[in-house]
Amino acid sequence: MIELRQASLVYKDQGKDLYACRHINLTVRPGEFLGILGPSGSGKSSLLYMMSGLKSPTSGEVLYKDQRISEMSEPERARLRLVDFGIVFQYPYLIGYLSALENVLVGSPGVGTREKAQELLLDLGIGHKSHRLPHELSGGERQRVCVARALLGGRSVIFADEPTASLDHTNGLAVVDLLVRHRGEGALVIVTHDPSMLAHANRVIHITDGEVVKEEVDPSFAPTGPIRETIGP
Amino acid sequence: MKRILTFSTYLVRNGGKSLPLIGVIVLAVLLIVGIVALMNSIPYSIRTIYKHSKNYTGLVPRSNASVDHNIRKEIRDGSPVPIEPILVIRGSQAQVKSIVGGWPFVVLAMRQDDMRRYAKRLNITKIEGRYPKAGEAEALISEPVARNLKLKLGDPLLKPDNADAYSMFPVKIVGIAQTDYWTMMMPYEYHEKYHFPPYDSALVFAKNPADQDKLDRWIHEKYRGANLRVFAYFLLEEETNGMFRILYQILNVVIFTLVAVITLMMAMLINIYQSQRIQEFGLLQALGYTRRDLIRRVLGESIAVVLVGWILGVAAAQGMLQLVKSRLMDPNAFALDVWDRSALLYTIPVPVMIFLAAVGAIWSRFRTFDPVSVVERRLA
Ligand SMILES: Nc1ncnc2c1ncn2[C@@H]1O[C@H](COP(=O)(O)OP(=O)(O)OP(=O)(O)O)[C@@H](O)[C@H]1O
Ligand SMILES: [Mg+2]
Numbered sequence: 078m079i080e081l082r083q084a085s086l087v088y089k090d091q092g093k094d095l096y097a098c099r100h101i102n103l104t105v106r107p108g109e110f111l112g113i114l115g116p117s118g119s120g121k122s123s124l125l126y127m128m129s130g131l132k133s134p135t136s137g138e139v140l141y142k143d144q145r146i147s148e149m150s151e152p153e154r155a156r157l158r159l160v161d162f163g164i165v166f167q168y169p170y171l172i173g174y175l176s177a178l179e180n181v182l183v184g185s186p187g188v189g190t191r192e193k194a195q196e197l198l199l200d201l202g203i204g205h206k207s208h209r210l211p212h213e214l215s216g217g218e219r220q221r222v223c224v225a226r227a228l229l230g231g232r233s234v235i236f237a238d239e240p241t242a243s244l245d246h247t248n249g250l251a252v253v254d255l256l257v258r259h260r261g262e263g264a265l266v267i268v269t270h271d272p273s274m275l276a277h278a279n280r281v282i283h284i285t286d287g288e289v290v291k292e293e294v295d296p297s298f299a300p301t302g303p304i305r306e307t308i309g310p
Numbered sequence: 311m312k313r314i315l316t317f318s319t320y321l322v323r324n325g326g327k328s329l330p331l332i333g334v335i336v337l338a339v340l341l342i343v344g345i346v347a348l349m350n351s352i353p354y355s356i357r358t359i360y361k362h363s364k365n366y367t368g369l370v371p372r373s374n375a376s377v378d379h380n381i382r383k384e385i386r387d388g389s390p391v392p393i394e395p396i397l398v399i400r401g402s403q404a405q406v407k408s409i410v411g412g413w414p415f416v417v418l419a420m421r422q423d424d425m426r427r428y429a430k431r432l433n434i435t436k437i438e439g440r441y442p443k444a445g446e447a448e449a450l451i452s453e454p455v456a457r458n459l460k461l462k463l464g465d466p467l468l469k470p471d472n473a474d475a476y477s478m479f480p481v482k483i484v485g486i487a488q489t490d491y492w493t494m495m496m497p498y499e500y501h502e503k504y505h506f507p508p509y510d511s512a513l514v515f516a517k518n519p520a521d522q523d524k525l526d527r528w529i530h531e532k533y534r535g536a537n538l539r540v541f542a543y544f545l546l547e548e549e550t551n552g553m554f555r556i557l558y559q560i561l562n563v564v565i566f567t568l569v570a571v572i573t574l575m576m577a578m579l580i581n582i583y584q585s586q587r588i589q590e591f592g593l594l595q596a597l598g599y600t601r602r603d604l605i606r607r608v609l610g611e612s613i614a615v616v617l618v619g620w621i622l623g624v625a626a627a628q629g630m631l632q633l634v635k636s637r638l639m640d641p642n643a644f645a646l647d648v649w650d651r652s653a654l655l656y657t658i659p660v661p662v663m664i665f666l667a668a669v670g671a672i673w674s675r676f677r678t679f680d681p682v683s684v685v686e687r688r689l690a
Binding site: 174 | 314315319320323324589590592593594595596597598599600601602603681682684685686687
């Protein structure tokens with residue numbers, strides 16, 4: 078569904094080229110739970126930005142449904158994130174003057190309905206707080222609103238960049254669990270430096286210094302067709 | 311920005327920020343309209359008080375030569391437009407009050423028939439009281455004069471102990487004419503007997519009021535440098551404009567400075583408010599809103615603030631002027647134009663400049679804006 082071919086992302090560092098990602102070949106398959114694991118500064122976020130269209134590769138290409146993302150116009154790329162992709166950022170950014178419910182709806186204008194959003198918040202355990210403004214929520218609750226925002230509208234890929242970084246370990250695991258359970262038929266790509274978050278991933282890619290160094294595959298995973306959760310109740 | 315984020319969402323939910331912005335614009339507009347309208351009221355007063363001179367050309371001797379029958383014949387024979395019979399009058403000095411002090415005003419001394427002809431020319435149809443009688447120490451004034459000088463029937467218009475409006479005997483008001491024109495009349499015969507100078511002046515009326523200006527200019531040209539002084543409305547206009555030119559230049563500088571200060575202040579405020587929204591902009595862009603969506607929304611917000619501020623400002627200014635007019639100006643018959651177009655025009659730079667400042671702020675912000683730097687927390 079998403080395919081990276083020799084994709085590189087280069088930053089300029091004092092005139093020198095700095096490869097945040099180097100010649101990466103990678104495919105995200107429909108419905109899979111893909112984990113990207115690596116130490117700090119290894120290029121995980123950079124990889125995620127390329128996959129989600131937030132950054133264009135310096136060289137190589139990124140395709141979504143066989144279309145080159147880098148050849149799309151800004152509005153087309155934006156539309157991908159609005160409709161096809163859901164993204165959970167490391168920091169639970171919400172708009173301060175919108176209620177939790179509105180913050181969920183803002184992620185998919187015209188697609189997600191108020192009822193669906195409320196249902197999601199209920200599933201995530203904060204249904205009774207949907208009227209609250211972000212500053213009236215705890216960090217974990219805010220992150221759950223962000224999860225709901227990324228999930229609403231039935232996305233085909235959900236990205237999460239260190240979604241647990243601002244939470245303690247238990248809450249972090251809970252957020253990953255929520256993503257896994259509520260992603261429906263969407264693929265899930267989680268970037269983290271913490272292997273314990275990826276215990277239930279179908280596939281884990283290790284990257285170091287911008288390069289894929291290792292790939293672990295759960296043999297029971299069948300990459301064709303939608304799959305249900307491999308964990309949870 | 312469907313449904314959740316309309317351009318009013320931010321403004322309505324952040325009243326603490328949008329109200330001060332609107333408030334500054336309202337006050338700026340109020341200030342400018344106030345300054346300009348009050349300033350305009352001075353030349354406007356001149357035009358109102360001396361408006362009667364629109365109806366005739368006045369000829370006043372400069373030395374011991376009356377505007378005699380020879381001059382009157384010259385005018386009758388040479389006039390480029392048909393004229394009415396020339397009114398032979400005399401004049402005596404009086405004063406009216408303005409917001410900047412006393413201004414001279416002439417009491418026209420006329421014969422009985424001439425008073426009526428003059429009144430007809432000024433469209434005076436209703437008089438409270440009556441016309442002054444020939445030879446009597448009596449006067450007729452118009453309603454604005456009565457209000458301005460706080461005079462009623464029976465009060466003296468001129469009196470022995472008034473240096474600015476002198477007569478040997480108290481000249482009592484016997485009639486108040488209902489008209490917008492400012493005018494004062496007294497009997498020619500009384501003036502002839504007790505007033506100085508003993509020389510005749512003349513009022514020349516074009517048959518068709520529309521020709522008066524042409525007649526004015528012709529007479530002015532004809533007697534340029536002669537022993538006669540010509541009074542005409544266009545001369546009054548020229549003199550007034552000349553008198554106020556410098557003052558208006560100063561006003562322009564003041565208003566320009568004011569607008570510059572306010573714009574600068576607003577630009578700073580807008581910049582601060584937008585900096586505080588960097589996270590919102592970055593997040594929305596990361597979520598899939600285009601730069602155009604965001605710019606459109608922020609521009610919409612700016613337009614809303616500027617328009618609402620300007621409209622409220624104009625309304626407030628209108629209310630203020632109405633109040634000033636009814637409480638301070640009208641009781642003294644001071645002229646003030648509540649619907650002063652030029653005062654409103656002077657306020658246009660306020661919304662325009664502030665909007666441009668907002669556009670500048672938005673442009674510089676979104677030109678090199680990278681949402682990743684926000685979600686990465688490098689900008690916050
Ligand atoms: N805007 C930038 N300009 C220059 N270098 C950058 C920029 N963003 C990232 N880098 C560099 O690119 C490399 C990869 O950064 P990236 O953010 O992808 O790492 P990461 O794996 O997500 O790290 P972490 O776990 O700390 O978030 C790092 O060496 C970083 O210093
Ligand atoms: Mg990172």
